[in-house]
Amino acid sequence: MSDENNVFDQPTMIPSSQNLDGNRQSSVLPEIAGYSGFKEIGRGGMGTVYEAVQRSLNRKVAVKILNPGLSNDQTIVKRFQNETRILAKLDRHPNIVQVFNCGLNKRGQLCYIMELVTGKNGDTKTLRELISPQKKVASFINEKQTADLVLQIAEALKYAHENHIIHRDLKPENILIDDRFDQLHVKVTDFGIAAWRDPERTELTSATASFGTWAYMPPEQHRSAANIDHHADIYSLGVMIYEMLTGRLPLGAFVLPSKSNSSLNRGWDKLITAMLQQDPRERPQNMQEVIDRIKSIQTKKNKVTEFSLEQIAEFAIRSVISPLIFLFSNKKALAILGIVTLVCLIIFARMLYRNDKKDDDSTDTVVTVEETIPAQSTDSKAELPTNNFAEETIPAQSTNSKAELPTNKTNIDWRTPKAVLEAEAAKDNPAAL
Numbered sequence: 001m002s003d004e005n006n007v008f009d010q011p012t013m014i015p016s017s018q019n020l021d022g023n024r025q026s027s028v029l030p031e032i033a034g035y036s037g038f039k040e041i042g043r044g045g046m047g048t049v050y051e052a053v054q055r056s057l058n059r060k061v062a063v064k065i066l067n068p069g070l071s072n073d074q075t076i077v078k079r080f081q082n083e084t085r086i087l088a089k090l091d092r093h094p095n096i097v098q099v100f101n102c103g104l105n106k107r108g109q110l111c112y113i114m115e116l117v118t119g120k121n122g123d124t125k126t127l128r129e130l131i132s133p134q135k136k137v138a139s140f141i142n143e144k145q146t147a148d149l150v151l152q153i154a155e156a157l158k159y160a161h162e163n164h165i166i167h168r169d170l171k172p173e174n175i176l177i178d179d180r181f182d183q184l185h186v187k188v189t190d191f192g193i194a195a196w197r198d199p200e201r202t203e204l205t206s207a208t209a210s211f212g213t214w215a216y217m218p219p220e221q222h223r224s225a226a227n228i229d230h231h232a233d234i235y236s237l238g239v240m241i242y243e244m245l246t247g248r249l250p251l252g253a254f255v256l257p258s259k260s261n262s263s264l265n266r267g268w269d270k271l272i273t274a275m276l277q278q279d280p281r282e283r284p285q286n287m288q289e290v291i292d293r294i295k296s297i298q299t300k301k302n303k304v305t306e307f308s309l310e311q312i313a314e315f316a317i318r319s320v321i322s323p324l325i326f327l328f329s330n331k332k333a334l335a336i337l338g339i340v341t342l343v344c345l346i347i348f349a350r351m352l353y354r355n356d357k358k359d360d361d362s363t364d365t366v367v368t369v370e371e372t373i374p375a376q377s378t379d380s381k382a383e384l385p386t387n388n389f390a391e392e393t394i395p396a397q398s399t400n401s402k403a404e405l406p407t408n409k410t411n412i413d414w415r416t417p418k419a420v421l422e423a424e425a426a427k428d429n430p431a432a433l
Contacts, residue, residue, distance in 0.1 A: 028107075032106070047066040049063070062113070064111060064112055081102060093156055093160075096159065100112075100114060117177075119177065120179055126175055127173075127244075130172075132247075143245070147294055150240075153237060153240075166228070168232055172240060174189050175188060229280070238250075256269040256272075270293075271293050
């Protein structure tokens with residue numbers, strides 16, 4: 001590996017014949033001792049990324065080469081070297097791309113060697129491909145997958161912040177995705193490029209040498225990159241979360257995620273609103289707070305009571321009013337609806353008719369039962385009902401007797417007239433007994 005070290009230990013000077021404009025990319029493949037098989041896999045304003053083979057270990061690596069115009073600045077070169085050494089300390093984290101080496105290639109271009117992250121098909125995939133698979137059509141990632149990916153990104157940024165590294169250029173293009181396993185694995189790359197920018201040097205403010213991406217930069221970074229801190233990464237991550245959930249950027253007075261997709265947990269609304277605060281002090285204080293809130297969202301389910309009146313009204317419009325408008329604006333659909341309605345009415349009328357007929361039949365049956373009740377028999381031999389007040393059997397009354405039965409049921413005398421006369425005679429003439 002001596003040939004590799006000799007190249008990267010060269011003085012940071014570029015021959016005058018090779019000084020190139022930073023706004024123009026060189027089409028010549030790079031030359032780095034110990035590496036071969038260069039193939040361009042990405043190009044941006046800061047530089048170009050190549051896939052190459054490290055011959056000493058026979059492994060594929062990624063080589064990023066900055067634009068020659070930027071490599072001509074000694075201050076930028078020194079910062080690049082210092083920050084790359086710090087990035088080497090971050091390679092222990094599973095969600096951060098490993099940096100192997102840095103320095104100048106044979107053409108005097110500043111570059112660094114890093115881990116090559118590829119997917120199932122051997123190609124390099126970024127988060128941008130997941131959000132916009134067609135490159136032009138906006139899309140979004142489901143809630144569970146978003147939470148899983150964001151947690152990995154936040155863990156990587158937390159580790160970097162603890163080591164005093166601020167990304168400052170966080171965006172979907174800088175998040176590499178490894179889909180070789182069941183769960184998507186995140187690798188954060190391009191650490192610290194914007195942090196190396198000196199805000200006092202105007203030659204680094206051209207479009208091709210832009211440090212940071214406008215849509216993902218916090219307001220304080222738009223004004224000046226001199227005094228930004230880790231809160232800038234929190235803001236950028238908030239923009240990415242919103243884009244992952246909705247497929248759009250939170251520009252201006254943006255619509256909350258749960259209002260554009262009612263199935264989303266409203267906890268995302270609160271988290272994103274906090275992360276996108278204009279004042280850095282009003283954002284979450286650190287990445288650990290962001291991680292805790294995302295985990296809370298994962299375990300907390302939406303409740304029916306959490307739906308606002310606006311959401312209920314929107315649901316009513318989508319589910320009821322919109323179909324009616326479509327039907328009345330479409331003659332064919334309206335005709336079909338009329339036929340279906342008529343058939344339903346006929347079926348309903350038939351059911352009512354059958355129920356009424358059943359009720360009439362039931363009424364006739366009851367009447368017939370009442371009319372067929374047999375009349376009581378008038379036979380004189382019928383048994384008299386049992387009297388609850390008498391203990392003896394009631395004797396049959398004589399048909400020749402004119403005596404009337406007493407009307408007082410409590411003093412009824414059931415003796416025959418002859419017995420009554422004999423009893424009275426005994427009272428009058430006790431001697432006769």
